[in-house]
Each structure stands twice: as C-alpha cells, then as structure tokens.
Amino acid sequence: MQEANKTRVSKVAFAFIMASFFMLLFLSSTFFLTSKRNIPNTEKDQYDTALRGNIITSDHFIIASSKQIYRAEVDLRSLDKGKLELFLKLFEIYSGSSKAQMQDIKKRLELAFKKNAYNFILSQNLDSKHASYLKELSKKLYVQGFFKAFANNNNKVETRGLSISLHKEDRNYMSKDTLTPVIGYTRAFFDEESKMLKNIGVKGLEKYYDECLLPFQNEKVQGLKDIGGNIILDLNSVQKRKINGCDLYTNLHLKLQKTIEKAIDQRNADLNASEIIVGVMQSNTGKILALASSRRYDPSNRGKDLSVLNASAVEYAYETGSVIKPFIFTTALRLNKLQLNEQINTHNGYYKLGRFTIQDDHKAKSMSAEEVLVYSSNIGMIQIAKRLSNFEIVSGLKIFRFGEKSGIDLPYEQKGELPNPSRLRDIEKSVLSYGYGLKTTFMQLLAAYNVFNNDGVYITPSLANAFYQNGKKVDLSAEFGKEKILSSTAAKQIQNILIATTEKGTGRKALTEGIIIGGKTGTARIAQKGGYSTTRYNASFFGFANDAKNAYTIGVLVRTPTKPYSYYAAQSALPMFKDVVDILIQEDFLEPIKP
The missing domain is CATH 3.40.710.10 (DD-peptidase/beta-lactamase superfamily)
Known part of the structure; x- marks a missing residue:
C-alpha cells in the first residue's frame, strides 16, 4: 500500500515538472516571436508624382501640358561582357531608341569601361510607356539570373542590374510659338521631396497662375507586400491619391x-x-x-534675346x-x-x-x-x-x-x-x-x-x-x-x-x-x-x-x-x-x- 502511494506521488511530480517545462517553453517562444528581430521588412512604399496642370483654350485645345520623363541606368558590375550585345539589343527594342541613340550609348559605354565606371546612364529621356516596358524587362532579366552578383565597396554581395527611375517633369507647348509671350514659360528646379526636376512659372500665364498650376499632392501607397513584391491593399494600408495641378481654362481662342x-x-x-x-x-x-x-518664341527652345520674352502689351x-x-x-x-x-x-x-x-x-x-x-x-x-x-x-x-x-x-x-x-x-x-x-x-x-x-x-x-482641380471647377x-x-x-x-x-x-x-x-x-x-x-x-x-x-x-x-x-x-x-x-x-x- 505504501509502495503504491509512493508511485502515485512520483507520477504526479513528473507530470507537474513536464507541465512546467512546456509552460516555460511556450512563454519563451511567445516572447521570442513577439520581440523585435532582424527579419526582412515586409512593408513597402510606392510613390507616383503629381504633375503641373494643363492650360486650355476656349476652343478646347491643350496648349501647355506636362509629362513624366524617366531615366534608365545600369550598374556595369552586374553586366557580363559576353552578354553585353544581347543586353543592348533588348534595350533598343524595349526603349524604342533610334540607331543613332544606340550608337551614342555604345561609344559612351567604351569610355565607361576604360575608366572603370559602374553607374552608367543609358537614357534620361524616356516616356512613361517605354519606361514601363523597361521595368518589365528588368524584372524578367533579374529573375532569369541575367545579371551577375558582385562585391560592393562594403564587401557585401549584391546584384543591381537595370534600374528605371523618374527623372523629370517635362513641360510641352503644343502650339509652339503661338500665344507667346502671353502663355509664358517655366524653368526647371530640383524638388527635394520627389527627388526629380519639376517646373515653376517664370513668365506669362505660367507665372501668374503658378500656385494653381503647381502639383498639389503626390500619390503614396504604403502596406505589406506579397511574395511578388506587390503592395497588399487592405484596411491597414495607407493611401494618398495623386492630385495634379489645376487645369486652367482661358478665354483665348x-x-x-x-x-x-x-x-x-x-x-x-x-x-x-x-x-x-x-x-x-x-x-x-x-x-x-x-x-x-x-x-x-518657342517656350521649349527660347533664344538669346531675353527682351522677346516680355509681354509688351x-x-x-x-x-x-x-x-x-x-x-x-x-x-x-x-x-x-x-x-x-x-x-x-x-x-x-x-x-x-x-x-x-x-x-x-x-x-x-x-x-x-x-x-x-x-x-x-x-x-x-x-x-x-x-x-x-x-x-x-x-x-x-x-x-x-x-x-x-x-x-x-x-x-x-x-x-x-x-x-x-x-x-x-x-x-x-x-x-x-x-x-x-x-x-x-x-x-x-x-x-x-x-x-x-x-x-x-x-x-x-x-x-x-x-x-x-480635384473634381471641382472654380x-x-x-x-x-x-x-x-x-x-x-x-x-x-x-x-x-x-x-x-x-x-x-x-x-x-x-x-x-x-x-x-x-x-x-x-x-x-x-x-x-x-x-x-x-x-x-x-x-x-x-x-x-x-x-x-x-x-x-x-x-x-x-x-x-x-x-x-x-x-x-x-x-x-x-x-x-x-x-x-x-x-x-x-x-x-x-x-x-x-x-
């Protein structure tokens, strides 16, 4: 009888010890999982830059408008010289570059290789359509292992390859010299927020209504990213929609x-x-x-005679x-x-x-x-x-x-x-x-x-x-x-x-x-x-x-x-x-x- 009691006590003690062990294990795991750790960031920010507004005539012609211009550059350390010709051919097709532009790129590449330079600008005058094509090309080449890894200045191994970034806002004047000097013109300035060249009014309507025409709010999307790097839009994501500068309606015909x-x-x-x-x-x-x-004068190609830029009226x-x-x-x-x-x-x-x-x-x-x-x-x-x-x-x-x-x-x-x-x-x-x-x-x-x-x-x-502007006419x-x-x-x-x-x-x-x-x-x-x-x-x-x-x-x-x-x-x-x-x-x- 006494022996049976001892056995029962031993079993209870063992069960208590095992329960305590598992409880400690659970608590330590919970602490570990909820504590800050050096894990890859699962959040992503995505931006789209707002543009300067349009100027429109009374007979419904847009006489001044803006568009986004992109830059394409490649890190030469990620390029295999044996694949260089293939890369340039693909770039020509996807960017829509002319033969003359490709000849210029090849000449500049030779000099860059001789100088051991690595950040090489292929083009900085790409429209949004060709920029999107090149972004797709860059993804495909990266997935297929086209670009090689290299050790950077900090001796960390990385792969860069082809990158496409927003370069500037280009102001277009459809009617060339018509309506000048009344319409005026803009000059480029570097915008710290968007890290790109934007336009500010200097003369004419561009100057007088500059505050209205300037971009109001850039687009920002922030949230968790999926396995493909795309932002998951849910209740926890942050969205600020893009608001371009105002569209200015004129009495001019x-x-x-x-x-x-x-x-x-x-x-x-x-x-x-x-x-x-x-x-x-x-x-x-x-x-x-x-x-x-x-x-x-042509606002996009102004001459040396500055007096012509004045509205004499x-x-x-x-x-x-x-x-x-x-x-x-x-x-x-x-x-x-x-x-x-x-x-x-x-x-x-x-x-x-x-x-x-x-x-x-x-x-x-x-x-x-x-x-x-x-x-x-x-x-x-x-x-x-x-x-x-x-x-x-x-x-x-x-x-x-x-x-x-x-x-x-x-x-x-x-x-x-x-x-x-x-x-x-x-x-x-x-x-x-x-x-x-x-x-x-x-x-x-x-x-x-x-x-x-x-x-x-x-x-x-x-x-x-x-x-x-922003759905409202004033x-x-x-x-x-x-x-x-x-x-x-x-x-x-x-x-x-x-x-x-x-x-x-x-x-x-x-x-x-x-x-x-x-x-x-x-x-x-x-x-x-x-x-x-x-x-x-x-x-x-x-x-x-x-x-x-x-x-x-x-x-x-x-x-x-x-x-x-x-x-x-x-x-x-x-x-x-x-x-x-x-x-x-x-x-x-x-x-x-x-x-």
Missing part, C-alpha cells in the same frame, strides 16, 4: 489667335516694325479672345499720341467745359506753342467740337485743354485707370506714368492733350477704349475664366471687377464720334461693310536723349467692331515701323485693324448687318 498672328507676320514683312501688337476683347465681358505679337509703357484725345475730350464734356455743337478756334491749322509751331493735317479756321476729334486736330485739343485745370485734366485720365494697372492676369504689368498736376506747366498741359508727357501701356488703352463700347462700364481685362469671373465710370449718354456720344472718325475722318481705312466700326488713330514720336526722335515712331489704332449681336474692342500698336511713311498710323496700324475685323468675320465672330 487658338484658331483666332493663330490667324491673327499670321496676318501680323504678313503685315510686318512690309512694315518691318520692331513689334506689332494686336488685342481683341469681348466688350461686355472683358474676355481677351486674342492677344498677339510679332515678337514670339503690359510691360511696355509709351507716349500714345492722338489716341489719348477722346479721354481729355470726355473730361471736358463731363465737367460741362465743352459743348458738342460749339465751334473751336483752330487758327487756320497753325498755332505757336512756345518755340514750336503746331500744324494740323486738316487745316481750318475753326471746327465743331466733334470735328476736333474726327479730324484729330492738335490745335483744337490745346484749346479744349486750356479750359481744364491741371487737377481736372489729370483726374479725368485717372477715372479711366491711367496711371494704375489694368488688373489683367499677367505678371509684371506696368502702371505707366501721369504728370504731377501741381508741377504741370501750361505748355506741358497743351502737349498732354494730344498724347505727350504721359505713358500708358497697350492694355490700359484697350481697357479704357472698351468703356465707350460698353455703356460707360470699365471692366478688367481677363485671359482666364476658370480652373478645375469660376474666376469674380476676380475681375466692373465699375460704371461714365454715364451712358457720355459713352454713347464718344462712341458716335469715334464712328464718325472712321466714316469721314482719320479712320476711313477701317471701314467694313455691314460692321459698325469706330476708333482713333495715334502717331507719336519716341523720346530719346536730348528730345524726340525724327525717325522712330509708335503708331496705333484703338476702337471697336460691332454687329447686331456682338461687340469687340480692338487695339493695334505698331512699334517703330521702318518702311517709308509707314509711321503714320493710317498707313500701318489702321490697315492691321482692318485685317483683324476681316478675320473676325471670316471666323464667325462677326456677322455683317444686312442693309
């Missing part, structure tokens, strides 16, 4: 712009001017449908000549210092002003107030200016926004210059009345003339109307203001006088059957050291062209034409204005009114 640019080039082949600028503005909205220049301020007269005239009307039916003494076309004698082309003893504008009498304008105080004449110009930026969506816009009324002498006030002693820009004049064709309302010119019309600055009666009076100017005065060459045309010519000598040039002029014509439904304000500036006698606006700017009106009819923007 590509076909109209190209047609006007062609007409400008044809006209300038005869005039040989330093620049011709043309603007077409929808009068009731302020939308710029075309803003063309003869000084254009807003960056070049000049003395205007007679196109300023309607604004002085309007000021006198508005202040009841002038009546349309009164006679103005024009001194038979000759008038002594200081040591100079002013001559009118249309000589008369006197003219009606309307005729002073119709026949562009400098002498008549001097008499009208005398009725205004210095403060009144300068304040009258400020009402039309001269001396301040028009507010158009272009960078580096100039304000121009107005004289200080407290320092304005009588002779300076006299020459101010016909366009000397102040400076304005093309865009200031275009916006100011628009008031006469828009019921007295000043409206800020605009190149863009909306942008689209209207930009609220960014461009409107203000009634002139009574409807006064605006109509000046509009009628400008129509009379084209019917029987200095603007007759602009007449187009079935279209309501009005406007004013201006010819001004260019200031130089010691006075004014006798050979260099700016010639301009600003006005409007309307049919039964549509109204457009149009400006033309011809800078320093060199053809003999072409410095007269009637010989240069006016025919160019007529070309533009004909184009507007041809492209169905205007429809001649039937008798």
Whole structure:
C-alpha cells in the first residue's frame, strides 16, 4: 500500500515538472516571436508624382501640358561582357531608341569601361510607356539570373542590374510659338521631396497662375507586400491619391489667335516694325479672345534675346499720341467745359506753342467740337485743354485707370506714368492733350477704349475664366471687377464720334461693310536723349467692331515701323485693324448687318 502511494506521488511530480517545462517553453517562444528581430521588412512604399496642370483654350485645345520623363541606368558590375550585345539589343527594342541613340550609348559605354565606371546612364529621356516596358524587362532579366552578383565597396554581395527611375517633369507647348509671350514659360528646379526636376512659372500665364498650376499632392501607397513584391491593399494600408495641378481654362481662342498672328507676320514683312501688337476683347465681358505679337518664341527652345520674352502689351509703357484725345475730350464734356455743337478756334491749322509751331493735317479756321476729334486736330485739343485745370485734366485720365494697372492676369504689368498736376506747366498741359508727357501701356488703352463700347462700364481685362482641380471647377469671373465710370449718354456720344472718325475722318481705312466700326488713330514720336526722335515712331489704332449681336474692342500698336511713311498710323496700324475685323468675320465672330 505504501509502495503504491509512493508511485502515485512520483507520477504526479513528473507530470507537474513536464507541465512546467512546456509552460516555460511556450512563454519563451511567445516572447521570442513577439520581440523585435532582424527579419526582412515586409512593408513597402510606392510613390507616383503629381504633375503641373494643363492650360486650355476656349476652343478646347491643350496648349501647355506636362509629362513624366524617366531615366534608365545600369550598374556595369552586374553586366557580363559576353552578354553585353544581347543586353543592348533588348534595350533598343524595349526603349524604342533610334540607331543613332544606340550608337551614342555604345561609344559612351567604351569610355565607361576604360575608366572603370559602374553607374552608367543609358537614357534620361524616356516616356512613361517605354519606361514601363523597361521595368518589365528588368524584372524578367533579374529573375532569369541575367545579371551577375558582385562585391560592393562594403564587401557585401549584391546584384543591381537595370534600374528605371523618374527623372523629370517635362513641360510641352503644343502650339509652339503661338500665344507667346502671353502663355509664358517655366524653368526647371530640383524638388527635394520627389527627388526629380519639376517646373515653376517664370513668365506669362505660367507665372501668374503658378500656385494653381503647381502639383498639389503626390500619390503614396504604403502596406505589406506579397511574395511578388506587390503592395497588399487592405484596411491597414495607407493611401494618398495623386492630385495634379489645376487645369486652367482661358478665354483665348487658338484658331483666332493663330490667324491673327499670321496676318501680323504678313503685315510686318512690309512694315518691318520692331513689334506689332494686336488685342481683341469681348466688350461686355472683358474676355481677351486674342492677344498677339510679332515678337514670339518657342517656350521649349527660347533664344538669346531675353527682351522677346516680355509681354509688351503690359510691360511696355509709351507716349500714345492722338489716341489719348477722346479721354481729355470726355473730361471736358463731363465737367460741362465743352459743348458738342460749339465751334473751336483752330487758327487756320497753325498755332505757336512756345518755340514750336503746331500744324494740323486738316487745316481750318475753326471746327465743331466733334470735328476736333474726327479730324484729330492738335490745335483744337490745346484749346479744349486750356479750359481744364491741371487737377481736372489729370483726374479725368485717372477715372479711366491711367496711371494704375489694368488688373489683367499677367505678371509684371506696368502702371505707366501721369504728370504731377501741381508741377504741370501750361505748355506741358497743351502737349498732354494730344498724347505727350504721359505713358500708358497697350492694355490700359484697350481697357479704357472698351468703356465707350460698353455703356460707360470699365471692366478688367481677363485671359482666364476658370480652373478645375480635384473634381471641382472654380469660376474666376469674380476676380475681375466692373465699375460704371461714365454715364451712358457720355459713352454713347464718344462712341458716335469715334464712328464718325472712321466714316469721314482719320479712320476711313477701317471701314467694313455691314460692321459698325469706330476708333482713333495715334502717331507719336519716341523720346530719346536730348528730345524726340525724327525717325522712330509708335503708331496705333484703338476702337471697336460691332454687329447686331456682338461687340469687340480692338487695339493695334505698331512699334517703330521702318518702311517709308509707314509711321503714320493710317498707313500701318489702321490697315492691321482692318485685317483683324476681316478675320473676325471670316471666323464667325462677326456677322455683317444686312442693309
């Protein structure tokens, strides 16, 4: 009996010891499995870089866009020289490289082998399609053991082979030099986050809307990877989707712009001017449908002449000549210092002003107030200016926004210059009345003339109307203001006088059957050291062209034409204005009114 009890106790003790052993084993295993160990990382990060946004015309053409450019490189230590020809042949097929490009690669390879270099760039101008082909090729070659292992500088054995990486964001301009310098251009900069070259706006729309066009958010996917190295998307994975820069929608009409640019080039082949600028503005909205220049460039291949890159329509301020007269005239009307039916003494076309004698082309003893504008009498304008105080004449110009930026969506816009009324002498006030002693820009004049064709309302010119980003469209019309600055009666009076100017005065060459045309010519000598040039002029014509439904304000500036006698606006700017009106009819923007 005692022996049986001893045996029972022994068995229980043995069972307890074994249970304790297995419990210890379980606990130690659990600790080992849950503790940090030096095991391969099962997580993977995957990135996709967002791109700069597109710029789009009103006729639905993408005129500026971006694409990803990839680089292909190979570690020469992983290449078996006996397989080099096969590797190069495969690379040629998958990359779409030309024979000339492959010849260049082979020449550079010879030099690299001689110098014992190992990081060799095969190409750094691959599009996304060929980059994806090469990534597949790299995987296949790696799996098949095509690349050999080597000892790196740390004496660790590794295999590198062919690698494909994002190199830069390339900005493309589909229309080449069309719409320049308005569209502007970008320059490349190295982005630390994405480790690649990106673009930042420098001029034109690219600069003004740079913050909107810049990429907003890169794509990031993070999670566990499967045996093939692909990320497993589950509740624990992290995803940030790609948000490209905004798509910018403009008021510019590509076909109209190209047609006007062609007409400008044809006209300038005869005039040989330093620049011709043309603007077409929808009068009731302020939308710029075309803003063309003869000084254009390819944004992707800019030349050495940096002045060509400037948008002269807003960056070049000049003395205007007679196109300023309607604004002085309007000021006198508005202040009841002038009546349309009164006679103005024009001194038979000759008038002594200081040591100079002013001559009118249309000589008369006197003219009606309307005729002073119709026949562009400098002498008549001097008499009208005398009725205004210095403060009144300068304040009258400020009402039309001269001396301040028009507010158009272009960078580096100039304000121009107005004289200080407290320092304005009588002779300076006299020459101010016909366009000397102040400076304005093309865009200031275009916006100011628009008031006469828009019921007295000043409206800020605009190149863009909306942008689209992240599934949301934002209207930009609220960014461009409107203000009634002139009574409807006064605006109509000046509009009628400008129509009379084209019917029987200095603007007759602009007449187009079935279209309501009005406007004013201006010819001004260019200031130089010691006075004014006798050979260099700016010639301009600003006005409007309307049919039964549509109204457009149009400006033309011809800078320093060199053809003999072409410095007269009637010989240069006016025919160019007529070309533009004909184009507007041809492209169905205007429809001649039937008798």
